[in-house]
Amino acid sequence: EAQVTQNPRYLITVTGKKLTVTCSQNMNHEYMSWYRQDPGLGLRQIYYSMNVEVTDKGDVPEGYKVSRKEKRNFPLILESPSPNQTSLYFCASSADRGASGSTDTQYFGPGTRLTVL
Amino acid sequence: GQSLEQPSEVTAVEGAIVQINCTYQTSGFYGLSWYQQHDGGAPTFLSYNGLDGLEETGRFSSFLSRSDSYGYLLLQELQMKDSASYFCAVRGDQTGANNLFFGTGTRLTVIP
Numbered sequence: 001e002a003q004v005t006q007n008p009r010y011l012i013t014v015t016g017k018k019l020t021v022t023c024s025q026n027m028n029h030e031y032m033s034w035y036r037q038d039p040g041l042g043l044r045q046i047y048y049s050m051n052v053e054v055t056d057k058g059d060v061p062e063g064y065k066v067s068r069k070e071k072r073n074f075p076l077i078l079e080s081p082s083p084n085q086t087s088l089y090f091c092a093s094s095a096d097r098g099a100s101g102s103t104d105t106q107y108f109g110p111g112t113r114l115t116v117l
Numbered sequence: 118g119q120s121l122e123q124p125s126e127v128t129a130v131e132g133a134i135v136q137i138n139c140t141y142q143t144s145g146f147y148g149l150s151w152y153q154q155h156d157g158g159a160p161t162f163l164s165y166n167g168l169d170g171l172e173e174t175g176r177f178s179s180f181l182s183r184s185d186s187y188g189y190l191l192l193q194e195l196q197m198k199d200s201a202s203y204f205c206a207v208r209g210d211q212t213g214a215n216n217l218f219f220g221t222g223t224r225l226t227v228i229p
Binding site: 040045 | 119148150158160162208222
């Protein structure tokens with residue numbers, strides 16, 4: 001089954017304790033992204049990757065890191081989490097990014113609800 | 118910067134037609150997408166417009182006018198299961214086509 005998986009699904013942590021949220025896709029997609037979703041703000045892109053070893057900042061990258069050492073995996077790293085990073089996080093992958101003739105379909109993981117105390 | 122505007126809430130009757138509008142201001146534009154999200158779930162792709170005009174997928178249609186920086190999602194023959202939040206998303210900014218920007222979402226409630 002084609003899917004994007006995220007772990008953990010729920011996480012409660014304390015300020016300053018490093019954490020990693022994993023993301024994996026089995027569709028051989030080149031393009032992967034991380035988003036955070038907050039009430040009233042919609043989804044905001046944190047980081048994206050166009051291929052292995054190619055990553056770049058999205059709209060709200062501060063306080064986050066990512067890596068893309070393998071095509072299927074795109075972990076999100078919070079080196080020193082703070083309460084303002086309490087949010088619902090989604091990983092997504094797509095085969096393309098809206099190039100001519102494409103449909104720009106993003107496939108989202110189930111989400112990770114993070115609470116930073 | 119990028120900005121997208123869509124109504125925050127819409128209520129419609131089962132079996133009816135509803136239109137959700139999206140206006141955008143972007144420094145670069147490569148396409149407009151629509152996503153559906155049920156409470157507690159992940160967004161799922163509905164439709165994409167890279168060019169002006171209407172795209173139809175079953176009960177859902179999406180329209181784009183690049184000259185007006187405007188698009189809409191049309192849902193026909195509404196069903197109770199269509200109650201969800203709907204997001205428009207614009208790809209592109211001054212750096213190119215890599216970033217995807219979402220609106221704040223429209224919560225659709227379908228009533229019997």
